[in-house]
Every structure is written in C-alpha cells, then in structure tokens.
Amino acid sequence: MTEHPAVTQLDALAGDLLDQARTTSAKRTARTLVTGSSLRATLIALAEGSELAEHDAPAAATLQVVTGRVQLYTSEHEQTVENGQLAVIPPLRHGLKALADSVVLLTVALR
Template sequence: MTDHPDVAHVHTLAAELLDEARGHHSHRAARTLVTGTSLRATLIALIDGAELAEHDAPPAATLQVLSGRVELHTHDHRQALDAGDLAPIPRARHGLTALADSVVLLTVALR
C-alpha cells in the first residue's frame, strides 16, 4: 500500500486519540480527517463516561461506532450503539455519551 497525504489511517489515529483523550480533562479528543465544501468526517475518541453535550443537529449526518459503545440521545429518545453500528444523527438537539472507551466517526453533510 502506498502512503498518500490524503489517506487517513483510521485505526492508528483511533488509538492515538484514545491515548490523548485519557490525558485530557474532558476525557475526549477529536481530529477532522476529511473536510470540504459539502462534507466533513471527524474521528472522535471518548473515554467511558465522557459526553458531548446536547447540541443542534446538522442538515444530515451519520455516526459510525468503530470501537466501544456509546449512547446517542435526544430529549425523548436514547439509542445504544455498539462497535460496527452506523446510525443517522437525529434531526433534533442531541448528545452523545460513552458507555465504554469508544471511537466514533462522525460524517456531516455541510449543505
């Protein structure tokens, strides 16, 4: 395999981000892997119990759990997601809680 500057080695980055999250007071770390005028993909590592506070929904987005277990929640709904799961982000205010040390890939449509 040839290294290319635009190729993200997701498993390597995931391990690095988990280590970074363990040392950060928020117990999370993130890195944007792909960004453009219409799409953004961000790798997010969360240590067990870490949260992304409730926030507004983008026009369209998905969350893929690469490792661990998380809970995606809105005001009136909670959904547990395990490694390998891919879910649409609700089109409502939502938050995310790590139920174990986890790495997720958030892909957002910007328009």
C-alpha cells in the same frame, strides 16, 4: 483550507486519539479527517463516561462507532450504538455519552 490525506488508517489513529482522550480533563479529543464544501468527517475519541452535551444537529449526519459503545440521545429517545454500527443522527438536539472507551466517526453533510 487544511490539507488532509486521501487515505487515513482509522484503527491506528483511533488508538492514538483514545490515548490522548484518557489524559485530558474533558476526557475527549477529536481530529477532522475530511473537510470540503459539502462534507466533513471527524474522528472523535471519548473515554468511558465522557459526554458531548446536547447540541443542535446538522441537516444530515451519521455516526459510525469505530470502537467501543456510545449512547446517542435526544430529549425523547436514546439509542446504544456499538463497535461496527452506523447510526443516522436525528435532526434534533442530541448528545453523546461514552458507555466504554470509544472512538466514533462523525460524517456531516455541509450543504
């Protein structure tokens, strides 16, 4: 298992990841901050207009927008989540689109 620091300075890391995302062909990058037997937390940077295509949802997860604005969507619903907001990810296939340069913290319950 990879060791992760007990405390992460999100704003500084968010800026670094966003700079990286702007230069990649996919226009996104991520870093896992916490892993364990029951929880995973991943910081994801998305340049404006980039997207995580629809994918299956974990049993329980939240998405916190650290900076920017994203659209969380399913086949039946879409929701804009902005800087400082936390959303529950529905237990359905879903996708995520960056409406502005954005960094989100994805927290997933693994059990």
